[in-house]
Amino acid sequence: MDELDKIIINHLQDGFPICESPYAQVAEQLGIAESLLLQRLQALLDEGVLSRFGPLYHAEQMGGALSLAAVAAPAEDFEKIAEIVNSFPEVAHNYARNHRLNMWFVLATETPEQLPQTIARIEQQTGLKVYNMPKINEYYVGLRLQA
């Protein structure tokens, strides 16, 4: 990752235009060729520096539900449990964390009813209690990491 990559990552965390030729517009702002921007973005995605590039959809604003949930997976079954949890399309993110509750995942469902149903299915398939922690209030969301 060089300086240009960092500039691209920082710039594109702030948003991306909706217009006919958005990459050309961003490239012009950065003072580089459109083809170079596309090439760098592809490489950053291929290398996994960017997890994704595109619209971030918000389940609740679309009438769905969102929650954070955790399980205490026994160490010897951790990979198997991760595989089961990850197999649910409703699981948007999943992280291993250093706690007795060692697996934390974000659930996003299209309707509010699907949230408890998904949790019940995860409990059924893993045999573990799912600690459901839907937000009661949101004080801030604005992840931006300086590259």
Next chain:
Amino acid sequence: MTAIDAIDRRIIQATQGGLPLLAQPYQAIAEQIGLTAAEVMQRMRAMQESGAIRRIGAVPNHYKLGYRYNGMTVWNIVDDKIDELGGKVGQLDFVSHCYHRPRHLPEWPYNLFAMVHSKTEQGVKEQIAVIAALLGEFNQGQDVLYSTRILKKTGLRIGS
């Protein structure tokens, strides 16, 4: 809350994996789902205004940017102080997400969650000290859970 319709759904399905890396990405999406580029752009702008699209942009992998210490700091805050204090913690520039969530007593006494990110362990410790000082006497217990591995990070997915 804005319900999405069938056409929005097709746009979401076509873009939830990412925006095409082509000179005219909205045109490419439009061709894929049988709309005009103008319709796709108009609907995506509307979804952005309604909040259905939080933003369009790049999602970095924390670890690859050198942020090895990604801590979910959790706090047990006196209930009638949580909104006031949560608001203050959310305003700290190093906090990326801040939420009030339910406790699960007795195993889980924490009701305030604040995510912090740093390239060093010392950096996270300093951030935690700042939060602790701000919470003061209304903080009845705390912990920090570091992510040790990303198991999945696809973002929201809706089925067809």
